[in-house]
Amino acid sequence: MEGFPAGVRLRLMARDPARIAGGGRGVERVAGEYGDPGSLARALVGVRTAFLVTARVGGGDDAAFVGAARLAGVRRVVKLSAAAVLDEGADDLITRWQREGEELVCASGMEWTLLRPRAFMSNCLSWAASVRSEGTVRALYGGSGNACVDPRDVARAAVRVLMEEGHASRAYTLTGPEAVTAVGQTEQLGRLLGVGLRFEELGVGRARAALAGRYPAPVVEALLQSAQRQLAGAKAGVGDGVAVLTGRPAGTFTAWARDHLAAFAPAPVTEETGR
Template sequence: MILVTGATGTVGREVVRRLPAGLRVRIMAREPERITGAARTAEKVAGDHRAPRSLARALAGVRTAFLVTTDVAGDDDARFVRAARSAGVRRVVKLSAAAVLDPGADDVITRWQRANEELLRGSGMEWTLLRPRSFMSNTLSWAASVRSERVVRALYGTSANACVDPRDLAEVAVRVLTEEGHAGKAYTLTGPRAITAAEQTDQLGRLLGVPLRLEELSPEQARIALGARCPAPVVEALLRSAERQRAGAKAQVTDTVGEVTGRQAGTFRAWAEDHLEAFAPAVDGARVPDLAP
């Protein structure tokens, strides 16, 4: 039995879609009705890292688990690892982050991820760590301003990030969950090349058929924008992360996606082509490219 957590999130929902129908799969979410793309044979259960009984039920009979947590500085990983060990889980595949390898990264998010990795390595269970660079899908935060103003607003727009397509990350996760030979390994996952927000803006504009403008944010403007949706400690962590990106800490490319899946990692352009509807202006209730000059 394979258990997938975080099944309604960016990576988890892609993992769910890719797991073969013939496998015994259980999918845990706080709101199981929000799970999409699962095989008809998959079992959907309500579960919460902070509800021990629901977690124990979700882990019963599980051999391999995909662990995703999002409560920065929280103890969800510790709760899950204890419950998994008690349930006799053999292997845990953990979604972490590439920043854990950067000696210059000492923000609250990275410290939390490092602690979670150490917790899993000392659990006595088999483990595999997935350490992606930023997701290409993070650019969806630009969608509203692209649709309404043809503007992308970004901090340090000429700094490069070897961002990865979440679908590639999910395919790696499925391989690790369903194959042997990945225990005790940590995979750093990137796209095929580092790309800047300025380049992404240009590519989006060309695909949409409209000129898009990149508006550079100051750190204070970025702090205000991030503060509208993130707690203050997370905001400061993201700002420090952007500083590291400006210094070149996120430009290194790996071929891990290719090594694990047998095919090259997808480009930002390919991701954008498949998600162009999100950036296109709405016309008569539908999103279509606006080809006006």
């Protein structure tokens, strides 16, 4: 896979291995589920370094994986966490869960490294449908800045810490090169698409209703609390973690958007021919 030296053996675990994109020589796909100890044990046989990504808030997945990794003799765990853990004012459900996950890894007896990204630029793909159909972006607190990061930079950083020595007991905060707002992202997308996009500010009530269609109620409230911290400026700080780990500047939102513009572009209109 991209970024890994030739000859490195990779094992990728997912509930449905057939859905894992990418691959190539030396890549093995295996079925695994955090709630199935047997599947974790099988997936970790012979593994020396593991990259831990969990998404089920409060589900105990970090604990399940750490326990299985320790039993399997894994030497090093790199955990994907979140930049919010460093914010003393952040006490929402998601941030508490990430802190607990970090504590589990750090107390595991294995070598550990923490990657703490700010929000992914790819989160704005949730706007794609309304951009395509209405030319509109809807978001909460559209004027608040977030130093969001290109997920490709997070991947490059992960490869470095997985492959190199010297990162044990260290944590890296990964951000983009500047804080951007939803209003600013809307303007940049519009310029790239060559159209005038409209930004529509969501109130808290409408934002809660929109999120409720995608997440459980406790997670919705945690996301709204997180948005409040962003409004207060808690997510605008820029760090050098990407450059330190990858040796290259963090990617801009414009560059990310340009490479993913097809997701936002309206489908071409075609005329149906008569028969």
